[in-house]
Amino acid sequence: MLIETYADLICPWCYIGKRRLARALADRPRVQVELRWQPFQLNPDMAPGGMERSAYLAAKFGGTERARQIHLVVEETAERDGLPLRLDRIRRTPNSFDGHRLIRIAARHGLGDRMADALFHAYFVDGLDIGDRDTLAATAAGLGFDFAEIKTLLTGDAETTAVFNADATARQLGLQAVPCYIFNRRYALSGAQEPASFLPLLDLGVEEQEGVTAAAD
Structure with missing residues (x-):
């Protein structure tokens, strides 16, 4: 089963959703899964150097106090999912384009x-x-890549066109928020769903998988 995750690296709900999908997959070990990341920029017009965090939060949430309340909910939710976030450490909201390139x-x-x-x-x-x-x-x-080689690739145009095209495809599909999970390019599930919400689609993948095997026999 192909699972494509449309997400952005600056979206905490995407991080939480990623963990929840992993938990669902652990409950369905029979499913043969290919996980594929697909980029979606929440701030496609962000300056290349990003933006000072407090200014970003003020613009997005109407003030730091409102942002603090939202962050508290996010951190408490993430903590329950085994992700101890430290949003207070973030000093800049980045442009995530190069991060998407690096994943590819x-x-x-x-x-x-x-x-x-x-x-x-x-x-x-x-x-x-x-x-x-x-x-x-x-x-x-930290994952074993050569620092200088990666820096050279990012300074160049490696995967630039692919990220642009994938992001454009997401918008053509009507995606306006992430995370969004596409299963076998036929079924979609949006939001940082609880692990149980993934299971029916994973079970469908098992049925299709076994159907293909039976047909081959």
């Missing part, structure tokens, strides 16, 4: 899903600026 670069080596996890952790736990190419290269190095 890592996916060439079968490490796209692990790279997404590493970038989420770097941003939401360590408070790092994941729009900074040195930070991205260092994060990749």
Whole structure:
């Protein structure tokens, strides 16, 4: 079963949803799954260098107090899912385009899903600026990639067209919020759903999988 996750690296609900999908998959070990990350930029017009965090929160939520209340809900939810976020450490809201490129670069080596996890952790736990190419290269190095090689790829245009096209496809599909999960390019599930919400679609994947095997026999 192909599961494509449309998400953005600056979206805490995408991080929570990723963990919940993993828990659902652990409950359905018979499902043969290919996980594929698909980019969606919540702030496609963000400056390349990002934006100071307090200014961003004031613009998005109408003030830091309202943002603090929302962050508290997010952190409490994440804590219940085993993700101890530290949103207070974030100093800049980045442009996530290069982060999406890095995930696609890592996916060439079968490490796209692990790279997404590493970038989420770097941003939401360590408070790092994941729009900074040195930070991205260092994060990749933590997964065994060569720092200098990744920096060179990000300085160039590696995966630029692919990320632009994938983001455009998401908008053509009518996506306006993330996370959104597409199963076998036929069924969609939106939002940071509880693990149980994924199970019917995963069970459908098992049925289709066994149907194909039976037909082959």
